[in-house]
Amino acid sequence: MADLSTTLIHHPYVPPVGFEAPQPGVFKASTVIFPNAAAMRHFEWKDKTAYTYGLHGTPTTYTLEERLCTLEGGLQCVLVPSGLAAIANVALSLLKTGDEVLIPDNAYGPNKALAEGELLNWGISHRYYDPMDPSDLDSKISANTRLVWVEAAGSVTLEFPDLPELVRLCKAKKVLVALDNTWGAGLAFAPFDLIPGQTPALGVDISIHALTKYPSGGADVLMGSVITRDAALHLKLKLTHMRMGFGVAANDAELVLRSLPSMALRYRAHDESTRELAHWCLTRSEFSQVLHPALPGSPGHLHWRALCTPDLGGAAGLFSVILDTRFAQSQVDAFCDALQLFKIGYSWGGPMSLVVPYELNSMRSHWPAQLAQGTVVRFSVGLESASDLKADLDQAIRKTLI
Ligand SMILES: Cc1ncc(COP(=O)(O)O)c(C=O)c1O
Secondary structure: OOHHHHHHHOOOOOOOOOOOOOOOOOOOOOOOOOOOOOHHHHHOOOOOOEEEEEEHOOOHHHHHHHHHHHHHOOOOEEEEHHHHHHHHHHHHOOOOOOEEEEEEEOOHHEEEEEEEEHHEEEEEEEEOOOOOOHHHHHHOOOOOEEEEEEEOOOOOOOOOOOOOHHHHHHHHHHOOEEOOOOOOOOOOOOOOOOOOOOOOOOOOOOOEEEEEOOOOHHHHHHEEEEOOOOHHHHHHHHHHHHOOOOOOOHHHHHHHHHHHHHHHHHHHHHHHHHHHHHHHHHOOOEEEEEEEEOOOOEEEEEHHHHHOOOOOOOOEEEEEEEEEOOOOOOOOHHHHOOOOOEOOOOOOOOOOEEEEOHHHHOOOOOOOOOOOOEEEEEEEOOOOHHHHHHHHHHHHHHHHHH
16 A cells, blocks of 8 residues: 555546536646656657657647647747747747848847847848838848848838738748738738738748737737748757747646637727727827828838738737927827826737837837838727727827827
């Protein structure tokens, strides 16, 4: 008779099979138990035929990976601890000393910081291109270019590029193209089939997604995904993922699995309120420009209209305004401070509206021709009532800008 402490660890009870519920079960493990030593030697984790170690996958993470592939139209996925880790996973897999990566000048800032820091230290160079000018990208692709990043819409200023054209240029020069698809979220357009019905499909090679935003939806999880349609490319990404020790916690995966079924509804709700607020901001003389891809006149609006088909038609929950040069930075800060429902904080895609003032000069190689001079303020619109949010903007404008 074993000691109680042993029995409680090696308990014989096995629950009946066949349990089913709307949400999948949550499996937590560092150790995964093998039936025998031969299995330990032969089990293969790379293709989801088995389990070998918590970092390499559990039923919970495999399930989330498969659902995200369905969302984005890909075939293979790796999960990483943040959206930025997804960007890093791509860079570490595909780039080596002597290579060059091209990044749009309006990319998510930390993607540029990674290039300017670690990548440069490892002898990997980078150049920034103007995402609104495909000929600029074309002229910058060199014999050393191994990877091109694209983002639609761009971060903070939300210019919408001619994504199919940028991808076409990369394909013509046989350079891999990776999309940061956090804004589109797999809902606004199909990253691996940019022109529906076209064969062969025109699409990016890799789509990364900060699941931290819409898939989580709660502003309480950090996670990222890297999705491909190409098995060889996926294997490269997966091996880097394994060697770097990237993994995600089962509880976090559970939260994203719980939020995914409501994501399309939430995305639409964010989108509707955002358009309403962006249109209202257009009527305010304090703002010299309102940036939102669905607004006629916003940079790249026609590209947005061409890509984000009426079926999908999404435009996410972000918009920015430019306050002209008559407003000092301190006045712009006072405007942000005066907002009550919009809280000052990074990120987006959660229930609470957020605001961030940006100094574009320090973020861009040069001031983009399509943008008015001034200070950029970005709003991430949450799930509060749009009229309450409008009233909040109105009171802050009255208090600080008039
Ligand atoms: C466009 C974009 N990509 C990636 C990320 C990174 O996501 P995370 O915060 O999970 O690292 C962000 C975060 O703000 C983002 O805005």
